Amino acid sequence: MEGGFVEGRHVAGLGAPFTVENPSTGSVIKTLSGMSLRQVGEAISSARRAFDSGIWSDLPIAARAETLRRYVAGLEARADRIIDLVALEAGCPRFTPSMRSQVQTPLAQAYQIIDLALALPDYEDNPLPISERVNPMGQPYQSLRQYTPIGVVAAIAAYNFPFLTALWKVMPALITGNMVVLRPSPLTPLSAVVFGEAADEAGLPPGVLNIVVEGGIEGAQLLTTHADVDMVAFTGSTAVGVQVMQQAAATMKRLQLELGGKSAQIFLPDAIDKVVPVMIGACTAHAGQGCALGTRIFVPEADKPAIVEKIKAAFAAIRIGGADDLTTQLGPVISAAQRARCEHFVALAVESGGTIVTGGRRPDSPEGGFFFEPTVLDLPDNANPAAQEEIFGPVLCIIGYRDLDHAVQMANDSRYGLSGYVFGADRRKALEVALRIKSGTVNVNGAMMSSYVSAGGQRMSGVGRERGVEGIRLYQQLSCINMGA
Template sequence: MAAAAEATAARSAPRLFIGGESVAGEGESFAVVNPGTEETVAEVAGASAGQVEQAIKAARRAYDTGSWSGLPAAQRGEALRRLMAYLASRREWLIDLSAREAGCPVGSMVMFAQVHAPLQNGLDVIDLFQKLPEFEENPLPFAERTTARGGVLQSLRRHMPVGVVAAISAYNYPFYTNLWKVLPALMAGNTVILRPSPLTPLAALIFGEAAQAAGLPAGVLNVVAEAGAEGAVTLSTHRDVDMVAFTGSTSVGKQVMVQASATMKRLQLELGGKSAQIYLPDSLAGVGGAAAQVCFAHAGQGCALGTRIFVPEAEKAAAMQAMAAAFAQVVIGDPSDPRTTLGPVISAAQRERCARYVALAVEAGARVVCGGRAPPAPARGFYFEPTILDTPDNANPAAQEEIFGPVVSVIGYRDIDHAVKMANDSVYGLSGYVYGKDVKQAVAVASRLRTGTVNVNGGAFSAYASSGGWGSSGVGRERGVEGLRVYQQIQGMNIQAG
């Protein structure tokens, strides 16, 4: 009954949040579609161009008056704890929404990353920021600490907010990516305009409710949803916006960089990936789960997933057989059904992208081991079978391009040097994985990978550990100290006494 009531509430005209007020959108309306059933979850009246401008002005005014940045960090933290408490009170609604809006199965372990982890990580962000110094001393040599007149020179670095931040988030983990932009930016003293993906706006609009419940000053947090991309372009070009934090594809990230360049905005970009999983010869007993951990992770819709799987050439056939066996009990279906293990991709266009890249891979010499098509059932929904490609080399399109679906390429390597060379043969550098019983050897291999994060026999999902892309995978980092400092700028301060 509660879920039904929440679903009805979600359908009742979601509202934008501008200048401290919940407002109806005045722009083009658009439907939010459940990718698992193709049913309409909600109709959203998007922001007009004028409302995007209003949101920017509200954020600018709130920052310039110091109503937020002028508060001590402890007071900002208290307000943001109230915001997090409101979001935590909506936990069950957020879980249901992640299934209906983003298509993540409710019974999936990935729901931890969709909802549970962000709710804890938000509190951790507040704690971590309050441990960081506002001032740090520059390490001047002793000889430079005294002036010609016998005075003392102190040289400091002061960490200050950037200003107005435009946060433009992705559809795959919408609540997670929204929170990982909003919380660090606000905690650092900035004001924020949050613009979500048109495919998953509801997980952002709840932040407006939370800001009201927490009593944030007007204009500190604004949320504008839209059907197209006009508002996003405005946010990345407007002179009153100081920084753009964007999560999405590399192609769009490049556009954001160009758009932001005229006004020299600070950028934080988390973009695409084509990460490698390298299984060393002593680790092949665990290779059976290599494909499943990608495909069952929100239908492969994760930029950091290890979609290229490298195994010794002599063991490739056996490894692929073991991976395919892990799909034997797959349950493809409605993400709201607890029995479902593989949900949909986000849209019909994304399903077509998966099919197109499988076809391109086969044309270039790959073989479909399993999957490779839309399943015969369910009849409705944007489903694609978990797919393993026997890929002849790393030059194959399926090994070079980000597909963003439940599709993996398995590639054989001759020796460790060959595996590392292929893993690094990519324009991307977001994440990487090395598995080996000999941890010393596995770490040595991991240290050779050109990627922003590398995981040896496992990973960390923590507010205290940062991640970020190299090359075409982005600029800047999220989480950890670096993910807070990216929302700050440094002012040098030199003080002479005596």
Template sequence: MADRTQHQLFIDGAAVDGAGERFVVVNPGTEAVVAEIAGASAAQVAAAIAGARRAFDSGVWSGLAATERAAVLRRLMAYLAGQRERLIEMVVQEGGCPVSSGTMVAQVQGPLQHGLDVIDFFLRLPEFEENPLPFAERITPRGGAVQSLRRYVPVGVVAAISAYNAPFYINVWKVLPALIAGNTVILRPSPLTPLSALIFGEAAEAAGLPPGVLNVIAEAGAEGAVTLSTHPDVDMVAFTGSSGVGRQLMAQAAPTMKRLQLELGGKSAQIYLPDSIPQAAAAAAMVCLSHAGQGCVLGTRIFVPEAEKAQAMAAMAAAMAKATPGDPADPATTMGPVISAAQRDRCQRFVDLAVEAGAKVVCGGKRPERPAKGFFFEPTILDTPDNKNPAAQEEIFGPVVSVIGYRDIDHAVEMANDSVYGLSGYVFGKDAKQAAAVAARLRTGTVNVNGGVFSAYASSGGWGASGIGRERGVEGLRVYQQIQVMNIQGA
């Protein structure tokens, strides 16, 4: 078993020291160095790709029955479940998520269950499905029978490139579906949060995965990620991150026509119907206190009736006043940091741009005086005059929300749809039928009426600049499979 203190890479079945540039992992809540990592060299990235290619082409993994793959992956998940407290510590230290935050359920406990759920779910999906040929096409001119089948087969070598905001969760939702479908995987985490990916190497070793089936590399820069998205031996790239980087990956993957699954940025709307204004009091806190607003699906644009806007913003500000920033490891902390100084500066830049364009700061809007250390930004509510404001159009990825008034439902829907993004959306209303009707008009990959679902069985995915393909659910499994049509004629 690999030495847990060494933060080793996992390449072609072996734990190895990185031979590339060294880099440090910093606790964004304290600015203390959490770990020093020796990243992968170009040769090690190439070795990971070669190992994954060899393992896939040999059939040592894809050639197993799905039930056999499932048995190995259950052992992998059992190892990770045994490291639950360590995983929580990783998420706190490298990601800055407060240990007592409700978000921790999504960071660690939920993924541990989802990993098992996806294995069970996959085993219930058919390997073959019949194509609905009309009766006349099922008989050959000579009287023989015709059968046309869709067969689902693995894509091949998958490069999984994950983001920093929910690292363990995102890693689970790339590695487990890809592996249970029979693919081999190279996992490359964000340099900001590599620890909760490197643990997958330990889990692979403990579970007895064949060499090359799962490889885990970390790096200081992006050279390895570029190689993964351009190398001809990689068949698919699954990426979670910004829309800008997603566009670069698409261009890099185009010459080799790789399969893509991209979960990108969002600027989701929360629409509060006139009968649900009291619920709007929690709207800002839902964003800003959820891992400091670092969630692509969070509803950062809040739409309320114009006549109720002042009242709603006052209630939101009162709820936010209870936020307690501090060390993420302190159970009393309710407001964590953003991931880096650069991200904190981004929050400030967009607040300033919003004010220049006519918005007013209701609360927050700057770096807090305390704590002195850490990449904190105050939970911020912007009284935003319209949906054209920069803070309403661009993904900030921090604890900043825009509150915008609407004249009527048509106006609210029009503004909600006035975005290049289409990842998620929220509608709140006591009249569930009316709320659902409004939700159906939103151009977004997921829409939540009076609440959401956090399940391995329900997919999510973006439209427009928010991505391609879906994660979770049937679609999140099938994206890691190719369709082969088999047409069979009887004698």
């Protein structure tokens, strides 16, 4: 796919060319022809016409589900190719749990999203008390909630999990009767080709799913401002999310924004044996490029020196390598700019009183690629810039707490609120701490990523929810129908 997928057919891009790099080597994978602004506008118009015609939205949900199951089956048939593309363009090591999260997990969840949507009624009775079900004149009243498609959805995916973040938007939008214009990240556009191929194969009507590929931001800006777009679903940085919200405001678009995070992990005194393995998992998970990863580690002050010594030995054994290397535990970050961001925040951390426990620089090998060592920063407090800003790389911060009140206070001292983690052998105490964390998701002694459980951010980590009942209802308009005798 050189340009995109519009009106049910692949189209050649007529806009500026751009290159896609391989993070594992730093070399150019391919030069693509981006779509022109006019072509992006045509994709939006195609989706608008399809929605207004009712060719998809007027179908019974069971009929949409049948087509979408064929669609997901088409994506499943391309799973090996999707893995190849994600390894190539995103640099995700193919032999790690992160790759399963990239491809196999969202494919399984796609079927579950269909099943969950089928279980939700189009109409629900409002819980009127008996006193309001009959008016003073003795006439009966009934009030219903009606759910209908919202219209045209602009789905703007992220580079770190390009297939997953796209599929999490495409599936709930389509099953609820909406049209979609999908815009992949310019850093990882290659895996988007499968969405168009599977749509054609499954028999999705023309205009129901459109894909626009570009190297710049002009098309994305059009998607967030065009009057024919009713909703924007975006995964990305908080800075860009703020711009999306501002751009969408003039036309009052529905928004689903999953943005940055600086998630806390609190380890109770009876769970310090879990600190090092959990930190390794957070650091090596796609090179720390996950917005919900717990990058602020809070441990009892008295135990921190011993934990730091264990970190040095354990992190020294982490194997750095390219996405195709069978032994790789830690792959590259997405770009030279992202590697420079890691370096910048390590330097800021040290300037502000932190020390480098391990890592903190580019490795000597492998040569080429955008690699950064697995890094742990020992910070004196939570005010350090490395504890306040999302770095989005294999850089973790360890901070000591005096007591659990101090740990909770520091965990909540953040402009972000995407996720949080609490570990404790005493489950009751761990739950008590978790209930005090101000975050869209809080995990106790583990983590969960389910189609049946929603996730979303608080404060500067975003608005709206993905997955779960809330993540499906977000793609629907709500009307209350009130009926008298």
